[in-house]
Each structure stands twice: as structure tokens, then as C-alpha cells.
Amino acid sequence: MMNLSKTTSNFTRTSGLLPVEKQLMIGFTGILIPLILTGNTLVIVSYKSNRRLHTRTYTFLVSLAVSDLLVGGVNIPLWIGCIAHYDICYKAIFTFTDLFGAFASILHLTAITIERYIAICQPYFHETLPARYHKGTLIFVWVFSSTMASLSWYRPSETFTQAYSCIVFVAGFVLPVTIVISMYIGIFRTAKSLIRRQQRPYLPAVEGEGRQHTRKDQKLAVTVAVICGLFIIAWLPFFILSIIAAFCYRGCFPANATDTLRIVTSVKWLHYSNSMVNPIVYALRDEEMRNTFYRILRFKACRNKLTIPKAPSKTNLATNYTYNCSNNNLIGSKTLL
Numbered sequence: 001m002m003n004l005s006k007t008t009s010n011f012t013r014t015s016g017l018l019p020v021e022k023q024l025m026i027g028f029t030g031i032l033i034p035l036i037l038t039g040n041t042l043v044i045v046s047y048k049s050n051r052r053l054h055t056r057t058y059t060f061l062v063s064l065a066v067s068d069l070l071v072g073g074v075n076i077p078l079w080i081g082c083i084a085h086y087d088i089c090y091k092a093i094f095t096f097t098d099l100f101g102a103f104a105s106i107l108h109l110t111a112i113t114i115e116r117y118i119a120i121c122q123p124y125f126h127e128t129l130p131a132r133y134h135k136g137t138l139i140f141v142w143v144f145s146s147t148m149a150s151l152s153w154y155r156p157s158e159t160f161t162q163a164y165s166c167i168v169f170v171a172g173f174v175l176p177v178t179i180v181i182s183m184y185i186g187i188f189r190t191a192k193s194l195i196r197r198q199q200r201p202y203l204p205a206v207e208g209e210g211r212q213h214t215r216k217d218q219k220l221a222v223t224v225a226v227i228c229g230l231f232i233i234a235w236l237p238f239f240i241l242s243i244i245a246a247f248c249y250r251g252c253f254p255a256n257a258t259d260t261l262r263i264v265t266s267v268k269w270l271h272y273s274n275s276m277v278n279p280i281v282y283a284l285r286d287e288e289m290r291n292t293f294y295r296i297l298r299f300k301a302c303r304n305k306l307t308i309p310k311a312p313s314k315t316n317l318a319t320n321y322t323y324n325c326s327n328n329n330l331i332g333s334k335t336l337l
Contacts, residue, residue, distance in 0.1 A: 036072030039279030234274035
């Protein structure tokens with residue numbers, strides 16, 4: 001991976017891209033920036049505005065959205081700079097941010113998958129886990145990602161570079177993906193047994209609120225599985241290309257620098273797009289998140305016509321507001337917390 005990022009400025013110097021190709025490359029990549037920033041900001045705002053989303057899994061998903069924001073706000077602008085003006089491409093910074101984004105995304109998804117596995121397969125143990133466990137996990141994800149990315153600045157020899165590329169490939173992709181697949185095998189086995197139990201009247205079944213929570217956990221697990229699957233599709237070509245660049249750059253890549261740039265740019269478009277699709281998956285798969293998205297966007301559309309009354313102080317009542325844009329009204333109903 002380090003070699004792939006490092007060679008960006010080298011082949012952009014000698015590439016013979018047509019002007020229209022360069023404009024299309026920069027334009028398409030530039031479109032990703034507002035989409036990534038808007039979608040992931042919406043996820044964070046939804047989390048802050050809806051108390052029902054203040055759960056352990058959604059906390060991990062919001063942290064993942066923060067890492068995706070960094071991709072849209074830092075990584076892609078640096079990449080565009082590398083394509084358009086190689087002289088402003090700070091290779092060390094670009095390599096660090098690329099590695100940091102990759103590690104942060106995959107480790108967040110791994111942590112979310114493990115949390116879902118415990119919630120579904122070991123529900124009683126999941127309830128006893130203290131809050132510091134989840135905070136510690138998030139701290140580890142960010143610290144480990146920054147540490148691994150920082151090692152890209154240390155380049156004593158070509159041997160170290162190749163060894164480091166292998167470590168990044170294993171620690172940043174192979175091992176996490178193996179854990180994710182193993183966890184989901186366990187999750188779907190447990191889900192299958194729960195479905196069978198509910199279909200057999202002579203076996204004790206989960207009823208009432210417990211059954212509702214089980215179905216919600218299973219649906220959320222499927223949502224996370226879709227996100228993980230999209231991540232693998234988006235990042236696998238990049239990791240494979242990075243290993244090839246570390247061990248066989250001259251022999252395996254086209255001699256023409258322009259063709260190499262086309263290949264690398266296509267791969268980077270793919271993995272940068274992954275930061276855009278996560279909010280779309282939430283909107284399609286998660287009803288609570290989808291409804292929150294809708295309320296926020298609907299409120300933004302008519303906020304100039306609405307006056308939100310202040311919430312009463314020192315009370316145990318929460319006010320839920322319904323936005324009626326057609327009548328320019330804000331209807332509030334109070335419920336006990």
C-alpha cells in the first residue's frame with residue numbers, strides 16, 4: 001500500500017493523459033466530496049438528535065462516519081492535488097492519510113461485527129459489558145490506525161518497505177476480514193436456531209419485547225453485513241494492487257505511465273466511493289436511521305417557516321415534534337422519559 005501511494009507523484013509527472021481524461025478524473029472524484037461529507041454529516045446529526053440511536057452499535061457507526069468524513073475532507077482533495085499538480089502532492093501526508101483511512105474503516109467494521117456477534121450470540125454477557133469496554137475499543141481503533149499509518153514515514157530500505165506492505169495487508173485486511181466472516185457465520189447460525197425455536201411450539205421461544213429486540217438485532221446485523229461486504233468489494237483491489245506494487249512494480253504494471261495511472265485511479269475511485277455508500281445503506285436498511293434522515297431533511301426544508309418552542313426546564317417530559325410543512329405548523333406531543 002505504501003508503494004502504491006508513494007508512486008502517485010512519480011507516474012503523474014510522466015503520464016500523457018488527455019486533457020479531457022484528466023478533467024473527467026478530477027470531476028468525478030470531486031463529486032464524491034460533497035456526497036461523502038453530506039451523507040456522513042447526516043449520520044452524525046441523526047445520532048445527536050435521536051436518543052433512540054444512542055446505542056453501542058450506532059456509536060461505532062458514528063465513529064465510522066467520522067473516519068469517512070476524513071476521507072472526503074482530506075484524502076480525496078490530496079488525491080486530486082496529486083493528479084492535477086504533482087508539485088503540491090505531499091507524499092508523506094498523502095500516504096499517511098490513505099493508510100489511516102483504510103485502517104480506521106476496516107477496524108471500525110471489525111469492532112462493529114464483534115459487538116453484533118456478542119449481542120446476538122451472547123446477549124446476557126452483552127448486557128453486562130461496561131461502557132468503558134466500548135470507549136476503549138474506539139480509542140484502540142483510532143490509536144492503532146494512526147500508529148500503523150505513521151510507520152509509512154519510516155523507510156530505511158526496500159526490504160522494510162516490502163515487509164511493511166505485507167504487515168499492512170495482513171493486519172489491515174486479511175485478519176479483519178477473517179474475523180468478520182467468522183463472526184457472521186456464528187451470527188447467522190444463531191439467528192437460524194432462533195427462527196427454528198420460534199417455529200416449534202413445544203420449545204421455549206422468545207416472546208414479547210425480547211422477540212422484538214431479537215428481530216431488531218438480527219436486522220441490524222444484516223445491515224452491518226451489507227456494509228462489510230461492500231467494504232471488501234471496494235478495498236480488495238486496492239490491497240492487492242498495493243502488494244503487487246511492493247514486490248513487482250516494474251514487471252507487473254504497464255510500462256506506459258498513463259496506463260498505470262488509469263489503473264490506480266480506477267482502484268482509488270472504488271475504495272473512496274465506499275465512504276459514500278454507508279449512509280445510503282443506513283437509509284435503505286435501517287428504519288430508525290431512515291426516519292431520522294427524513295425528519296432532519298424535512299425540517300431543514302421548512303426551518304425558515306417554523307418556530308420551535310423551547311423545551312421546559314427541570315422536567316421529566318420529552319417533547320416529540322411533528323413537522324407539518326404544508327400548514328407551516330410544528331405539532332408537539334409530550335411523553336415521559
